[in-house]
Amino acid sequence: MRAAFAMAPAALRDQVFSAEQLEELARLLDLAPKMLTDPRDVDRLPQADRIELLITGWGCPVLDAALLERLPALKYVIHSAGSVKPFVTDALWERGVRVSSQVAANAVPVAEYTVAMIVLANKDVFDMARRARRGEPDPDIRTELADAGNYGKVVGVVGASQVGSLVLRMLAAYDLRLLVTDPTLDAAGAAALGAELVPLDVLVRDSDVVTVHAPSIPQTRGLIGADELSAMRPGATLINTSRAEIIDQDALARVAATGRIQAILDLLHPGESGRALARMENVIVTPHLAGSVGRELHRLGAGVLDEVRRVAGGAPLHFPVDPRTLARSA
Structure with missing residues (x-):
């Protein structure tokens, strides 16, 4: 041939x-x-x-x-x-x-990256690393880290895509409560992935980590906006390995600047809000590293x-x- x-x-x-x-x-x-x-x-x-x-x-x-x-x-x-x-x-x-x-093959490293970030975020690794860089004393793990760790934490997955579904299957190995939101999924499909199907507003409100895996289509542009970001728990983490336009980047810059949440972003739109996010201590930015490299x-x-x-x-x-x-x- x-x-x-x-x-x-x-x-x-x-x-x-x-x-x-x-x-x-x-x-x-x-x-x-x-x-x-x-x-x-x-x-x-x-x-x-x-x-x-x-x-x-x-x-x-x-x-x-x-x-x-x-x-x-x-x-x-x-x-x-x-x-x-x-x-x-x-x-x-x-x-x-x-x-x-090779969507399925490329989903593997993205899911691996996401799961690694979820585990580290719930363990407060990023905050502890920032404290160490500032020369602050080690925390008293019996008192200051009372809410750290993965046991019993809630992880919300936005989009049961190839990556989102694989993330849920990988997270089944952890003692976590898993939530998912996706308009193409029913309760039985979510249960097969080990998750509970909930509306987006419930997911962002109840999750310790919100990880975004929705496709970039007209219906998902700005899906995670000011309302969703403001509803996230204090100390929660937002992870985006999907497309930058799914998150209202200006709104994220405003909310992240308050220190209420932290964000792990594998890509940013250029512009002032992107530059502002990249400078924030509670934001980790990687150069589209999650996919196959x-x-x-x-x-x-x-x-x-x-x-x-x-x-x-x-x-x-x-x-x-x-x-x-x-x-x-x-």
Whole structure:
């Protein structure tokens, strides 16, 4: 089967795929010697009219009607990252091209990051580290840390997405009370994840940690606003590894500045409120670190390789993208 890589920059291929994974892909596929990093590259792809499979990644050119006209044999798009929204088009679905993504694989490090932050936040690790940096004496753990620890704490998960659901399953190993809010979930579905389904206002009011995993769609923009932030318990922690726009960042800057809550943010919108949050002692900001980085990228490569093996063996895709639900997913 004739295939090609489509991602940018070209060096990304060797970050996502190990040498062994690339060798096996070369055995399974007739790989084009050039990559599709720009729509104009299709004219430089030898036998582009025979390409049946694209292995895409971050920076993939938009697969619109004009580009697809140059790829008339295309049957499969196997994406080596999460969301395919930046490059898929109606023209792709109209041609019956089958698409898969590594949303599930990329959810793993995000969930791991989230669970680690929840455990550390409930243990008051971040506050204790700040005290140590200021040279303050060690606390009396029998009196000053009476509410610290994870036993019996309440964790609220906003969005039973791939990441949100995995976070709930991972947290089942801890002695926590788990809450979840998601308009697509019923009580039985929440119970299967070990959680209680509650409205958003109840979740933010009752949780010691609120962690956001909702998709970025018009209905979720500003989902966590001034009312929700003000309703959080004093000393509670807000974690966001989803998209910055789901939280009203200006409102968060105002509430966090009072010291009532702490926040752990894996991404920020640029601007004054973002700069203000990054300077606050009770806010931890990481540079979109939760998703796959470094060695974790090879998990994405392994997932692509598995899909290619399935295609080569005539099996259905393991993680197909459904165009009917894409609009309400990440």
